[in-house]
Each structure stands twice: as C-alpha cells, then as structure tokens.
Amino acid sequence: MYEGPVQDLIDELGRLPGVGPKSAQRIAFHLLAAEPADIGRLQDALQKVKEGVVFCDVCGNVSAETTCRICRDTRRDVTLICVVEEPKDVLAVERTREFKGRYHVLGGALDPLSGVGPDQLRIRQLLQRIGNQVDGKDVAEIIIATDPNTEGEATATYLVRMLRDFPGLTVTRLASGLPMGGDLEFADELTLGRAMSGRRVV
Amino acid sequence: MYEGPVQDLIDELGRLPGVGPKSAQRIAFHLLAAEPADIGRLQDALQKVKEGVVFCDVCGNVSAETTCRICRDTRRDVTLICVVEEPKDVLAVERTREFKGRYHVLGGALDPLSGVGPDQLRIRQLLQRIGNQVDGKDVAEIIIATDPNTEGEATATYLVRMLRDFPGLTVTRLASGLPMGGDLEFADELTLGRAMSGRRVV
Numbered sequence: 001m002y003e004g005p006v007q008d009l010i011d012e013l014g015r016l017p018g019v020g021p022k023s024a025q026r027i028a029f030h031l032l033a034a035e036p037a038d039i040g041r042l043q044d045a046l047q048k049v050k051e052g053v054v055f056c057d058v059c060g061n062v063s064a065e066t067t068c069r070i071c072r073d074t075r076r077d078v079t080l081i082c083v084v085e086e087p088k089d090v091l092a093v094e095r096t097r098e099f100k101g102r103y104h105v106l107g108g109a110l111d112p113l114s115g116v117g118p119d120q121l122r123i124r125q126l127l128q129r130i131g132n133q134v135d136g137k138d139v140a141e142i143i144i145a146t147d148p149n150t151e152g153e154a155t156a157t158y159l160v161r162m163l164r165d166f167p168g169l170t171v172t173r174l175a176s177g178l179p180m181g182g183d184l185e186f187a188d189e190l191t192l193g194r195a196m197s198g199r200r201v202v
Numbered sequence: 203m204y205e206g207p208v209q210d211l212i213d214e215l216g217r218l219p220g221v222g223p224k225s226a227q228r229i230a231f232h233l234l235a236a237e238p239a240d241i242g243r244l245q246d247a248l249q250k251v252k253e254g255v256v257f258c259d260v261c262g263n264v265s266a267e268t269t270c271r272i273c274r275d276t277r278r279d280v281t282l283i284c285v286v287e288e289p290k291d292v293l294a295v296e297r298t299r300e301f302k303g304r305y306h307v308l309g310g311a312l313d314p315l316s317g318v319g320p321d322q323l324r325i326r327q328l329l330q331r332i333g334n335q336v337d338g339k340d341v342a343e344i345i346i347a348t349d350p351n352t353e354g355e356a357t358a359t360y361l362v363r364m365l366r367d368f369p370g371l372t373v374t375r376l377a378s379g380l381p382m383g384g385d386l387e388f389a390d391e392l393t394l395g396r397a398m399s400g401r402r403v404v
Contacts, residue, residue, distance in 0.1 A: 001293060004266030005250035012244040017232045023220050025290060030219045031251055032264070039252040042214040043245055048207035049233055050241040062234070064206030088227055091203060 006032065058129070060105035060122045062087045070094075070103060077101040079140040083126065083159065085109050085147060093145060101143075104129065109151035110158055118158065126159075130166055141170040148176055208234065260331070262307035262324045264289045272305060279303040281342040285328065285361065287311050287349060295347060303345075306331065311353035312360055320360065328361075332368055343372040350378055 001007055006028055014024035031039055055061065056068035063069070070076060070090075080101025084090055090103050106121040130139045144159055146152035156173055163171045177195035178187055187195070203209055208230055216226035233241055257263065258270035265271070272278060272292075282303025286292055292305050308323040332341045346361055348354035358375055365373045379397035380389055389397070 002264055002289065003271055004255070004264075005247065006255055006264045006289075009247040009251050012247040015240070015244075016229045018225050018228055019221075026220055027218045028251070029288070029290065031248065032255055036252050038217070039248050042217075043248050043252075045207065045211040045214040046233065046241050046245050046248075049211050049230070050238050050245075053208055053234055054206070062204055062206070062208045069205055086231070087204065087208075088231065 056105075059090075059103045060107060060125065061090050061103060075100075078134040079137050080143070081126075081129065081139055081141070082143045082145050084145045085152065085155070089145065089147075099143075101141075106146070106155065109146055109155040111151045121155070123159070123162065127162065130163070130169065139169065141172060144171065144173045148174075258307075261292075261305045262309060262327065263292050263305060277302075280336040281339050282345070283328075283331065283341055283343070284345045284347050286347045287354065287357070291347065291349075301345075303343075308348070308357065311348055311357040313353045313356075323357070325361070325364065329364065332365070332371065341371065343374060346373065346375045350376075 002010065009028045009031065010021075010024045013019055013027050014021055016024075019027070054063050054066060056063040056071055057066050058071040059068060061068050061070065065072075077100050080099075081104050082093055082099055082101055083104045083106060084093065085106050085108055087105055090105060093099050093103070104122065104126050106123065106126075108116050108121055110116060110118065110121070126142075130142070142159075142163055144156045146155045146159075160171055160173075163169060175198055176191070177198055178184065178191060184192070204212065211230045211233065212223075212226045215221055215229050216223055218226075221229070256265050256268060258265040258273055259268050260273040261270060263270045263272070267274075279302050282301075283306050284295055284301055284303055285306045285308060286295065287308050287310055289307055292307060295301050295305070306324065306328050308325065308328075310318055310323055312318060312320065312323070328344075332344070344361075344365055346358045348357045348361075362373055362375075365371060377400055378393070379400055380386065380393060386394070
C-alpha cells in the first residue's frame with residue numbers, strides 16, 4: 001500500500017482494538033505531521049507500560065505504588081468491599097461517588113470456554129481478605145458488581161456460593177432494572193423482567 | 203482517574219484523532235496485557251516515523267526512497283499527471299486500477315481561513331514539472347482529482363486558472379455524479395444536479 005515506515009506504522013496501529021484500517025491510516029498521517037515531542041511522549045508512555053505496571057497488592061487495581069490510592073485511604077470503609085471484574089469498573093463505580101468502601105478487582109469473569117476458571121481470577125485473594133481483619137475490623141459486606149451478562153452472572157453465582165459460609169458476612173449484588181433516562185417501551189424483555197421482579201415499595 | 207503510567211498512556215492515546223476516552227482506555231488495557239514484543243514493534247514504527255518520513259522529490263507522496271515507486275516505474279505514462287490533495291488519495295486512485303499515469307500530491311487544499319494559500323501547497327513544483335520534459339516527452343494532460351468539497355473545488359478552480367496558459371496542455375477534472383450502487387431517491391440535490399448537468403450520450 002504505502003511505502004516504508006508509514007505502512008509499518010499503519011499496520012501496527014491497525015492491530016490495536018477498535019482501530020480499523022481507515023482509523024489507522026488517519027492516525028498515522030496525524031503522527032506524520034505531529035511534533036517529534038508529541039510522538040516522544042506517546043513512546044515514553046508505551047515504554048513505561050511495557051516495563052510493567054504495578055498492581056495493588058490488596059485489591060488488584062492498577063496502581064502507581066504497591067498499595068493503591070484507594071486501599072491507602074484510611075477514610076474509606078474497610079468493612080465494605082465492592083468486587084468488580086476490571087480496573088475500568090472501579091473507575092465506573094468511583095464516578096458515581098456513591099461508594100465509600102474498598103474494591104477487589106477479579107481480573108475478569110468466569111468463562112470456561114476461554115479457559116478462565118476460578119484459579120485465573122483473584123478469588124483466592126478475596127477469600128483471604130475476608131478472613132483477615134483490617135485495623136481490627138472484619139469485612140461486613142461484599143457487594144458483587146460483576147457485569148450483568150452471562151460471564152458476570154456466572155461469576156456472581158460462584159462468588160455467592162463461596163462466600164455464604166463466612167459467618168456474619170452480608171453478600172449483595174447490584175440492582176438490575178431499567179436504566180435511568182430510558183424509555184419503558186424500548187427496554188428489552190430481560191431488563192424489564194428484572195425490573196419487575198426487583199420492584200420496591202416506595 | 204487511573205494511577206501512574208496507565209493514565210499517562212490513556213492521555214497520550216486520547217490525543218490521537220478519532221480516539222475518544224473510551225477507546226483510549228480500551229487500547230491502554232489491551233497494551234497492558236500485550237506481549238512486550240508487540241509494544242516494541244509499535245514503538246519502533248513510531249520511532250521511524252519520528253525520525254522523518256521521506257517524501258518523493260517528484261510527486262510529494264510518502265516514499266521509502268528519494269523518488270517513490272510510482273515515479274520510478276518507467277511503464278507508467280509520464281505525460282499524464284493526476285493531481286491529488288493527500289497521499290491517501292493516491293492510494294484511493296491506485297485501487298481503481300484505472301490510472302496508469304503519474305501523480306502530484308499537493309499536500310492539502312486551499313483553505314485561506316486555516317492559513318493554507320497557494321504557497322503552502324506544492325503548486326509551484328507542479329508548474330515546474332509541467333515546464334520540464336521527462337524522457338523527451340511533454341506533459342499532455344493534468345487530471346485534477348481534488349476532493350469534491352468547498353476547499354477541493356476552490357483548489358481545482360485555482361489550478362485551472364494557473365494551467366490554462368500552458369500550450370498544448372489538457373486539463374480535466376474527475377466527473378461528479380451519482381455514486382455507483384446508490385439510490386436516485388437518496389441523492390442530495392447538489393449531486394443529482396451535477397449528475398444532470400454532466401449527463402452523457404449513451
């Protein structure tokens with residue numbers, strides 16, 4: 001197609017998720033016209049990620065230090081742990097500003113067809129966290145916030161089974177129902193069914 | 203948002219054209235899980251582009267050597283020059299397999315509001331090419347293939363004015379009309395009007 005380095009860059013960019021051939025070409029020509037310093041910053045960022053990103057010892061979230069900002073924050077409730085699949089889910093929950101506990105990042109969801117079983121997720125570490133006191137306090141509640149899809153639901157079911165033997169531990173799951181700002185008419189049957197069965201007294 | 207190197211990478215990726223915050227995050231987490239060798243290849247490609255891409259001395263297209271593959275190809279007609287805005291337009295015309303002449307890449311289109319005048323484009327070089335013989339042959343036809351939008355049309359009009367003083371030179375413009383596979387009903391008025399005024403005897 002193109003000659004030399006430009007085509008190499010287009011090929012490499014095209015391997016990234018969500019970047020098609022047209023986008024790759026557009027980005028390559030943007031970089032061609034960019035300042036060397038701008039490309040340098042992108043290279044540096046790649047280098048640092050290549051050298052290895054630190055994950056929090058406690059919760060498994062991406063972190064700048066061995067223990068992440070949230071796990072270091074003593075104002076946050078250590079008795080409340082929200083279990084999510086990925087670091088980006090931590091960000092999604094944080095954006096709500098509704099949650100003042102800690103997190104536990106599983107690193108995915110159960111998906112036997114792709115070879116992801118309980119041992120591939122950080123479930124053992126979660127059980128250890130629940131077994132150990134932090135600042136003399138026991139974990140009181142686990143909020144399971146896996147995705148509301150097949151893998152996420154399977155993971156939630158598995159976790160509930162593992163966690164029900166802990167005395168005095170409450171296990172909850174995020175509510176399913178109609179998204180805010182939505183339209184009843186356009187809700188799918190499954191969502192509307194969940195909203196119906198999960199109805200609350202007002 | 204995230205801590206440390208991951209956020210830096212998301213920020214840098216988010217500066218690329220067509221990459222929004224969500225895509226940047228998705229690409230960053232993909233790279234986090236990628237093999238260091240894969241990231242290395244992307245870094246190398248960036249490095250080569252940063253060190254400078256060669257543009258063809260003759261046509262201005264991106265090139266691996268000082269003269270590009272097309273301008274070196276002696277089987278291609280030197281008397282026929284297709285004038286395009288960008289290197290990607292060369293690729294688009296090449297894909298048609300209809301054109302066996304040479305190219306001239308302007309490097310953009312006239313856009314006075316963005317500070318792009320005739321001097322910012324490779325128009326002087328085009329006039330020089332037309333003035334000089336290649337292999338003892340004069341340029342016979344210039345096909346103006348700028349984009350069919352305001353800037354492209356303005357550039358085409360300007361070029362026609364510059365080129366009409368060359369004796370024996372034919373200047374043509376790509377046909378405007380209905381796109382193939384389209385539907386008359388859904389054509390915009392401007393396109394349908396152009397198709398009407400450009401109608402041909404069959």
